Amino acid sequence: MSLIAEKPDAVSDADNSGTDLTTAKSAEGQHNQQCAKILKDTFGYSEFRPGQMEVIDKVLNGQDTLILLPTGGGKSLCYQVPALVLEGITIVVSPLISLMQDQVQQLTAQGVNAAYLNSSQDAEQSQKITEQLYNGELDLLYVAPERLLQSYFLNSLQRVNVSLIAVDEAHCVSHWGHDFRQDYRQLGRLKSHFDNVPFIALTATADHATQVDIQHQLQLDNPFVFKGGFDRPNIRYNLLAKYKGFEQVVTFVKQQEGAAGIVYCNSRAKVDDLTQRLQSAGIKCDAYHAGHDTATREFVQTQFLKDDLQVVVATVAFGMGINKSNVRFVVHHDVPRSVESYYQETGRAGRDGMPAEALLLFDERDAARIKQWISTGTAADRYDIEMHKFEAMESFAEAQTCRRQVLLNYFSDYREEQCGNCDICLDPPKVFEGTTQAQQILSCVYRLKQDTSVQYVIDVLRGKSIRKILDNKHNELSTYGIGKDQSDNYWHNIIQQLIHQGLLRIDMTMSGILRINESARSVLKAERIVQLAVPKLSVDTSKRNKAEPVNIDRQLFAKLKHLRKQIAEEENVPAFVIFSDATLADMTDKMPTDKTQFIGVTGVGQTKLERYGMAFISLIEDYLATR
Known part of the structure; x- marks a missing residue:
């Protein structure tokens, strides 16, 4: 029988009221004990994480809920445990086939009767699972929204006892979310078919506007909202100014000593190019993007899940369906278009709570290019949303304070203390008076008539004898060779800082050339002092991650x-x-x-x-x- 604690009816007799309250508390105590037993016997954990039991209580008492927990924070248990307590079946809405497969594979390994229905199955497989559904042999059934919303399927579910509906990756329902999906938008229709069934919506990434929209779109009835915080303390956040990004990625991956990781690029061409470079460097990796056929993508994913590949180089097409718990690092070769995307993608590392690394390579040219894409390729009703989200991502990349604080503040998860586990905390920027360096760069850009790329300015500063410089007689400029004592990477970093300070800008309408802003005039006239940070040219992975267990043999x-x-x-x-x-x-x-x-x-x-x-x-x- 169901162990849902019923709310006692109001009665005038005080003794009866007390008896009903005692009965309700007894029932609640019973299902708390049952949940604890399921947690240990099935999932192998001795205690719930903070907030999980509170959420489960609400679900078992029939209340709609909205759960915001970070990736790896235990969201799934908030519906999987009730599914094993309640009579009937729990329907789980999931956006990706691979995500369903991973979840079901892990549940069956734990002895849970779980299955999925999706387009990857043939008619015979689907029929077998449908029979299990009708015979009451399943505790959980995972389905895609488009399958669930088909009339014949909704009608077939009327024949079974649906005890709970879970909507995973619920941010997909909201046009404010970073991963909006039209099929998810229609899930609000489910309430009219299952008006007495509790709904639980789960997400790791939702700002305030998205949270409100999820509740509205799913028609949640006075939901209990649990916000467990967005912090992933085991992930160490690192950022480097991108310069020769492919080489930076190769160096970083080699530092990981064979650990599994994902490298994200924003185009298929970059994915293929970087994959070849990593393979040439002896790293076991493969590419994943929408340009490959389904069989190839599935093969790469399977190899990665089975630890037969160390690294997958991918576009954002890869990842949401990956439930691989031992991913130890995520690299962004290109800046993501939103903080939500960055948070979700870096969150694919360290799902098991063990130490993990996140590296973002940031370049102002990439940022300018994305702004141009948003301006020219975004529908009018989405423009303000997309630009706001990217500007927040840009602010995160340019921050000179604790990265975790900046990241969590975006989600209104405010922290007073610095984290001690990001590059800023572990190696704070060392500021120096950089007016001379700023003047050298600005003067060089001016003498080149503000008509060249960042790299060409660096080549002139360093006094390189390349044909274009010699043909244009730029080797005769007074700024030629004045920066030869520093590396290309050093000067690239300084130029990025001058862009951040508004002294220079990237002109994407002219193929990304460097332009001088009016504010630079006072620097060139020595009327203003420029403070710069000593360039950070590599990631120091030698320092111990705060999340690393101390007793590992x-x-x-x-x-x-x-x-x-x-x-x-x-x-x-x-x-x-x-x-x-x-x-x-x-x-x-x-x-x-x-x-x-x-x-x-x-x-x-x-x-x-x-x-x-x-x-x-x-x-x-x-x-x-x-x-």
Whole structure:
């Protein structure tokens, strides 16, 4: 029977009222105990994260809810646990086939009766799952919005007991969201078909306007809204001024020592080019973008999920459906178009709570190019929204204070303390009086008649003997060679800072040439002092990430990963489906040598204990015996 705590009817008799209240509290206590048991036995966790049980209580009491939790923050458990408590089936609306497949694969590995229906299945597979649905054999069914909204499917659901409807990636419903989808917009129709069924909407990325719109579009009835904060403390945010971006990416990826990661580019051509460069550098990677056919994209994704590829280089077409918990880094070769996109894409790293790195390469030319795209290629009713979102992203990239504070402030998640785990906190900008350098650059741009690219200005400053400079007699300019003691990267960084300060600008109407702004006049006349930051030319990955566990036995951890990989290959599933990196790290700390100890490891439930426990226990025993 359902364990939903019923709200007691109002009665005049005080004793009866007290009895009803006691009964309600007893029922609530019962389902709290049942939820805790499901959490441990099925999912392998000994306690809920802050707010999860509160949300689950609201769901079990039939209230609509809107959940805002960061990626990896435990959103899924807020509907998966109720699905195992309630009678009937939970319908989960999900936007991508790959996301459904990942979720169902992990749930079935934990012993949960879950399935999905989507266009990747043939008629026989769909029929089998439909029969399971009608026979009450499923706890959760994942479907795409376009399938769910078809009349025949809605009518078929009237034959079963739908106990809960979960809308994942709910920001897709809002035109204010960064990933608006028309099919999601129609989900408000569901309320008329399931007026007595609670709805739970979940997202990791929604500013205030998007939150309000989600509630309106889904017709949520007086919903309980839970905002768990947007912080991902295990992700270290880094930014470098982009200069020879391909080389910067190769250097950074090599620093990761074989860890899995994603590199985002804003065009297919860049994806293909960077993939070739990484492969030439000996890095096992492949490309993913919409220009490849479905079979190729699925192959790349499967290889990545199974740890047979270290890196996927991709456009934004890759990622939302990736539930891979052991992605250790995300690189943005090009600046994203919104803070929401940046937050969501970097959030694909470190879903297991272990240390992760995010690197953004920022170039004012990229920013100017995106503004031009928005101006010329955006519908009138979307222009202000798109430009506002990109300007916020630009402000994040230009910030000289704690990056996490800037990021969280955008989502109204205000923090007074600096994070101590971003490049600004770990290596604060060192300011110097840079008037001379500013004058050298401005003078060079002026003498080149404000008609050249950033790189050409740098080539002249550094005194390079290239044909174009010699043919134009720019080697005879007074600024030729005055910056030869510094690198190209150094001067590129200084030019970026002068653009940030409004002394220079990129003119995209003239193929991205450098122009001098009126405000530069006072600098050239020595009437104004310019303060600059010492250029940061590389990412220091040697400093310990604050989220890194201190008790990891690296040798044992490597052996456990190898065993996990072997089992995953035998079962033809991704390694993280067996156990996450966080679970392996906890094994190295607790070193369990029997089943009683092994069930105490975080992420180990009854099903996984029975399936994999003895193999890992034996390895740990052998390791301890040889130490």
